[in-house]
Amino acid sequence: xxxxxxxxxxxxxxxxxxxxxxxxxxxxxxxxxxxxxxxxxxxxxxxxxxxxxxxxxxxxxxxxxxxxxxxxxxxxxxxxxxxxxxxxxxxxxxxxxxxxxxxxxxxxxxxxxxxxxxxxxxxxxxxxxxxxxxxxxxxxxxxxxxxxxxxxxxxxxxxxxxxxxxxxxxxxxxxxxxxxxxxxxxxxxxxxxxxxxxxxxxxx
Amino acid sequence: xxxxxxxxxxxxxxxxxxxxxxxxxxxxxxxxxxxxxxxxxxxxxxxxxxxxxxxxxxxxxxxxxxxxxxxxxxxxxxxxxxxxxxxxxxxxxxxxxxxxxxxxxxxxxxxxxxxxxxxxxxxxxxxxxxxxxxxxxxxxxxxxxxxxxxxxxxxxxxxxxxxxxxxxxxxxxxxxxxxxxxxxxxxxxxxxxxxxxxxxxxxxxxxxxxxxxxxxxxxxxxxxxxxxxxxxxxxxxxxxxxxxxxxxxxxxxxxxxxxxxxxxxxxxxxxxxxxxxxxxxxxxxxxxxxxxxxxxxxxxxxxxxxxxxxxxxxxxxxxxxxxxxxxxxxxxxxxxxxxxxxxxxxxxxxxxxxxxxxxxxxxxxxxxxxxxxxxxxxxxxxxxxxxxxxxxxxxxxxxxxxxxxxxxxxxxxxxxxxxxxxxxxxxxxxxxxxxxxxxxxxxxxxxxxxxxxxxxxxxxxxxxxxxxxxxxxxxxxxxxxxxxxxxxxxxxxxxxxxxxxxxxxxxxxxxxxxxxxxxxxxxxxxxxxxxxxxxxxxxxxxxxxxxxxxxxxxxxxxxxxxxxxxxxxxxxxxxxxxxxxxxxxxxxxxxxxxxxxxxxxxxxxxxxxxxxxxxxxxxxxxxxxxxxxxxxxxxxxxxxxxxxxxx
Numbered sequence: 139x140x141x142x143x144x145x146x147x148x149x150x151x152x153x154x155x156x157x158x159x160x161x162x163x164x165x166x167x168x169x170x171x172x173x174x175x176x177x178x179x180x181x182x183x184x185x186x187x188x189x190x191x192x193x194x195x196x197x198x199x200x201x202x203x204x205x206x207x208x209x210x211x212x213x214x215x216x217x218x219x220x221x222x223x224x225x226x227x228x229x230x231x232x233x234x235x236x237x238x239x240x241x242x243x244x245x246x247x248x249x250x251x252x253x254x255x256x257x258x259x260x261x262x263x264x265x266x267x268x269x270x271x272x273x274x275x276x277x278x279x280x281x282x283x284x285x286x287x288x289x290x291x292x293x294x295x296x297x298x299x300x301x302x303x304x305x306x307x308x309x310x311x312x313x314x315x316x317x318x319x320x321x322x323x324x325x326x327x328x329x330x331x332x333x334x335x336x337x338x339x340x341x342x
Numbered sequence: 343x344x345x346x347x348x349x350x351x352x353x354x355x356x357x358x359x360x361x362x363x364x365x366x367x368x369x370x371x372x373x374x375x376x377x378x379x380x381x382x383x384x385x386x387x388x389x390x391x392x393x394x395x396x397x398x399x400x401x402x403x404x405x406x407x408x409x410x411x412x413x414x415x416x417x418x419x420x421x422x423x424x425x426x427x428x429x430x431x432x433x434x435x436x437x438x439x440x441x442x443x444x445x446x447x448x449x450x451x452x453x454x455x456x457x458x459x460x461x462x463x464x465x466x467x468x469x470x471x472x473x474x475x476x477x478x479x480x481x482x483x484x485x486x487x488x489x490x491x492x493x494x495x496x497x498x499x500x501x502x503x504x505x506x507x508x509x510x511x512x513x514x515x516x517x518x519x520x521x522x523x524x525x526x527x528x529x530x531x532x533x534x535x536x537x538x539x540x541x542x543x544x545x546x547x548x549x550x551x552x553x554x555x556x557x558x559x560x561x562x563x564x565x566x567x568x569x570x571x572x573x574x575x576x577x578x579x580x581x582x583x584x585x586x587x588x589x590x591x592x593x594x595x596x597x598x599x600x601x602x603x604x605x606x607x608x609x610x611x612x613x614x615x616x617x618x619x620x621x622x623x624x625x626x627x628x629x630x631x632x633x634x635x636x637x638x639x640x641x642x643x644x645x646x647x648x649x650x651x652x653x654x655x656x657x658x659x660x661x662x663x664x665x666x667x668x669x670x671x672x673x674x675x676x677x678x679x680x681x682x683x684x685x686x687x688x689x690x691x692x693x694x695x696x697x698x699x700x701x702x703x704x705x706x707x708x709x710x711x712x713x714x715x716x717x718x719x720x721x722x723x724x725x726x727x728x729x730x731x732x733x734x735x736x737x738x739x740x741x742x743x744x745x746x747x748x749x750x751x752x753x754x755x756x757x758x759x760x761x762x763x764x765x766x767x768x769x770x771x772x773x774x775x776x777x778x779x780x781x782x783x784x785x786x787x788x789x790x791x792x793x794x795x796x797x798x799x800x801x802x803x804x805x806x807x808x809x810x811x812x813x814x815x816x817x818x819x820x821x822x823x824x825x826x827x828x829x830x831x832x833x834x835x836x837x838x839x840x841x842x843x844x845x846x847x848x849x850x851x852x853x854x855x856x857x858x859x860x861x862x863x864x865x866x867x868x869x870x871x872x873x874x875x876x877x878x879x880x881x882x883x884x885x886x887x888x889x890x891x892x893x894x895x896x897x898x899x900x901x902x903x904x905x906x907x908x909x910x911x912x913x914x915x916x917x918x919x920x921x922x923x924x925x926x927x928x929x930x931x932x933x934x935x936x937x938x939x940x941x942x943x944x945x946x947x948x949x950x951x952x953x954x955x956x957x958x959x960x961x962x963x964x965x966x967x968x969x970x971x972x973x974x975x976x977x978x979x980x981x982x983x984x985x986x987x988x989x
Binding site for chain 1: 349351352353354467543569577588603607610906908918926928929969973978984986
């Protein structure tokens, strides 16, 4: 007895969250998030194990004068990209262009402020154990932010060329997912490097 | 633009491999001949075979290395090898077997078989598939360029610091290894992503997760683990490289760094990884025993859950590699208990396999012999693992040949034997010809006898106190006879393996023609021709049970699978289904053959070579190359349904 095969009308190609690339990005995020988990594992391992590496963090809890506003800038860029994505889903290419453009600008500002934060440090990656941790982990994050900005720039170019509309916008969602991930990771790094020493995690 | 242009109800047709539809699909899916096709293909069958062949090439290299140092160890006070040569040889042997053979060979089988088992036309991300193969090949070559220049890994495969740091190991050996491992990690991670997405999106309609074959369960479980733990080892090697070249202090005890951090990060990866390189092989046994015992696997659901359960527990056992490093008692107790509990899911699988053999009607063909041989070796390797899971016995046995015996029973017993069994099983599907039975029996018995003769005595030399990784030993310690026997056994084992290569060479020319289903098996890959056409299935089957081809003879079958199904011939197309129930969700536009994955892989190779040479301008240039090639690869294309244009 043959079963009857239903023939529903199905979306064709890249629509919504069903294309393989969207799931692929979620997997990529999981694996990159794991790298940061291991980096933070290493940080806390040094922070709690007694060792001969001097104070940890070196020179006491790091200043939040730049890092706090910078955190807010990065969050704003996430909001901008989210707003742009919301726009294209309703068919507004203009809103997408603005959202991506603002996201890129905020992302670039974050990178520049972070460069200033690095320049202000009195130690280097090679000076002491804390420096090794600080520059490796924030550097790893900065590399991810840079990749994210490049992704946003590519999306911006494609959006200006009119590649996206209210149906064909999965590319935007995939890029936005990655960008939100990069920002969310920063929050955990901000907690680890700037807040946890103030909560007493570390060695003086 | 209205949304109706973005949707379509697929047409239906019957399965016929000589129809005009089949011809049309063939012209859509076929890889162009010649070098261009070779370099640009994204066909999972071509890529899967390349994975298998490349992995076997590394297996042969690793095997030759082992035979050389087994000659060195056959008699006391031998001087065939210097200590330095011995270190590089045994380390390269381990790296080749564990990283360049054991995992990629399983990926190869799964890349080839998954879409066929799932009733799909390709993997979900075909271009990523090509990329992960090229990065596997190129990173393997990268490591072996070091080996042939005399700069092979020289600190064992798990590469403990401080010996791996620049102070004690100033040559480029460690840089080749560290960068090569990060490079290889890209391939492994990319492959893991592809398997997970394929499982979630590419199953034939009706294949809900309870109807997936075991090979899907095994490979999926392993690759979820890979996704989460490969980053640990990538990071570990990156920190080592930074310590060596950027002056960081992660492992530098003098500046407060922690050599133990190396071990933690390595084994957080390393132990789940052990399961990642055996679970897919065990699932090959599950599927294979069902075919050769002429009945569905006993306790399928329990075995699938045991597979997942083993992996979950496997995340919590890494410290049992570090029992002798002076960890707190609490930590020892926890990890010892976790290591012992893992026996339970393994036992579930073992009893399910035994019950399948006992209640089935076994066909005593070569693949069955390999799978049955696996059962014996798995029990021996499992028991020796159980013994080292106890802290007191581990303290006695660690760093002796007992551990060497254990790892070889695990890796050869649970990886190599099932893989060769799988090759005998699916070779007819790969090539359209059967492997020879008579050569197959020589192949099995020589390998089985040689293996046990070679590796069982290692338990004894370990109990007699012989440390692992020594390049020679004095006579009069009672180790002479066992070592001679081990060397003789390893040569018999290698001789048996030679029969496999002869069998493949002979059967490719003159093997018996297989037909589409030579074993009269029950799963979907046997419903298409051997070898399968480029598009795999002329229409997409609809699945109603675990063994669609056996439904007529299993009285309890609830439904009937159908080979009257979706046509999908408006370009390269596949059906995308939802993650759990296997309901049709989307018509996926599949990418055509393209050179971008290879270009990206080559740019990545230049990147790692430039890091090795510390040519920073070339590092910058290769990063630019990677960005440009990724842009070329990923730019939206109208024929893939990625741009705002009518389909």
